[in-house]
Amino acid sequence: MLKVGLIGVGGISVAHIPCWEKFEDTELVALCDVRLEQMKNYSDKRCYTDFDTMLENETLDILDICLPTYLHPEYAIKAMKKGINVVCEKPISLKREDVKKIYAVAEKNNVKFMVAQVLRFWDEYEFVKELIDNKKYGKLLSGSMQRLNIFPDWSFEDWMADEEKSGFVPFDLHIHDLDFLVYALGKPTEIKSFRSKGQKQDVIEVLYNFGGAYINCEATWYKGKIPFNANFRFQFEEAAVIYYAGKLNVYDQNGKIETDDRKQQKNEDTIGIPKSNGYANELRYFTDCVKNDTFPDKVKPEELEEVISILHSL
Ligand SMILES: NC(=O)c1ccc[n+]([C@@H]2O[C@H](COP(=O)([O-])OP(=O)(O)OC[C@H]3O[C@@H](n4cnc5c(N)ncnc54)[C@H](O)[C@@H]3O)[C@@H](O)[C@H]2O)c1
Structure with a gap:
């Protein structure tokens, strides 16, 4: 059973949480949100308002990042440096240079990283x-x-x-x-x-x-x-x-x-x-990559870089 934590219990988290609950080989053990009230419906989970405390107390196989966009790189890097595999909501970042930085941390720490670009799974x-x-x-x-x-x-x-x-x-x-x-x-x-x-x-x-x-x-x-x-x-x-x-x-x-x-x-x-349930498909795919120790190459870093560059040009 893979232990999953999710951070950012806001709008999109409600599409992710039921997927983790449905999979037979994952257990959503912990949630983290700076606003305690966001987690009031999840009394069966260990709930944290501070990410460092969550990392200290939990042994996670996967962290699912549903935080606001501007926090994605910082939190993904912090988790991967602790040896945790990270799946992160889109966009990976607003900055093209973050893509290489994030994938380099994943490689160095021998963990999987994927941005949940859901249409690829829809x-x-x-x-x-x-x-x-x-x-x-x-x-x-x-x-x-x-x-x-x-x-x-x-x-x-x-x-x-x-x-x-x-x-x-x-x-x-x-x-x-x-x-x-x-x-x-x-x-x-x-x-x-x-x-x-x-x-x-x-x-x-x-x-x-x-x-x-x-x-x-x-x-x-x-x-x-x-x-x-x-x-x-x-x-x-x-x-x-x-x-x-x-x-x-x-x-x-x-x-x-x-x-x-x-x-x-x-x-x-x-x-x-x-x-379809693209959210379940993407989280399933990532979980299988973690289990089989394969690079989640359905979402390629060079494509993410290309997309960020184009978006800035519009
Ligand atoms: N794939 C999709 O279809 C889809 C749809 C909506 C949003 N998103 C993406 O999901 C991400 C989140 O969007 P949202 O609409 O859920 O935002 P949101 O503002 O509703 O939720 C973010 C949550 O993060 C919490 N938070 C903020 N700072 C925190 C911190 N430092 N530590 C812990 N928790 C913190 C907030 O309290 C909030 O509950 C965005 O990057 C967005 O682009 C993707």
């Missing part, structure tokens, strides 16, 4: 990556991705409202889609972007050229309280793949709906592809 996005790789419907010609939300006004001490700490929409939201594109298609050859930034509002529109495949991305923090939504549309030579309102469908020239073969084999929904 069924519907993995499905598109497979189509790009296997060319089942021909070459990818174009695409459109949206990630639309309100300003996250629930964050600890309003850290999201400080661009130095959060990086605003590029590092909060657009990073997901860009990271997926760099993972699936490599480095873009051309980038054109437009941005409208105001008080707790930020909107970016970016057009990428990936060697002839044009992908348009939109990411927003609106003041108007819209519901969160993440969608995409990809045009291959022989089919269009559309993910909208949580449903993924494939249309060929006859208008037929096709589905992901993997899912059909498992007798799952044959009309739309089932919603």
Whole structure:
């Protein structure tokens, strides 16, 4: 049984905690948050308000970092120097130079490190990556991705409202889609972007050229309280793949709906592809890397560096 600790019991932690509880080979033994009240629903865990005390008292195999972005490098490095494997929420950092620093500490201390770039583990996005790789419907010609939300006004001490700490929409939201594109298609050859930034509002529109495949991305923090939504549309030579309102469908020239073969084999929904749990998939993958002593190379440091550089250029 691998012993897991989680630090930062805020917004995203509620997506991680049930995954650790569900796995049969991990035990979430300890939580840490500077605000004790954040942990009031977890009376079965050992709860700490100070990270050093947690590290002194616990023998952890894995630390899951769900802290505000500006704390990721410092806490990841501290834990890895104690010999603890670290999985960390995105982004790894706002600074490109931190990527090499963090991976060097992991290597020196012989531990695993991975940034939880969840779309790489999200069924519907993995499905598109497979189509790009296997060319089942021909070459990818174009695409459109949206990630639309309100300003996250629930964050600890309003850290999201400080661009130095959060990086605003590029590092909060657009990073997901860009990271997926760099993972699936490599480095873009051309980038054109437009941005409208105001008080707790930020909107970016970016057009990428990936060697002839044009992908348009939109990411927003609106003041108007819209519901969160993440969608995409990809045009291959022989089919269009559309993910909208949580449903993924494939249309060929006859208008037929096709589905992901993997899912059909498992007798799952044959009309739309089932919603995934990308968070469970990413934490499962990382846990397996720790158990099997393999480098978690599904998230590569050089791709993380590329993404940070692009985000700063928008
Ligand atoms: N992958 C995703 O889909 C996704 C979604 C949301 C957020 N995130 C990422 O997760 C991270 C956290 O975001 P959030 O929305 O949960 O933020 P949040 O502000 O809601 O939660 C952060 C928590 O950390 C605690 N904290 C702050 N400083 C601390 C310290 N020094 N020691 C211990 N605890 C401390 C706060 O009390 C708070 O409970 C961010 O980096 C964000 O980019 C990822």
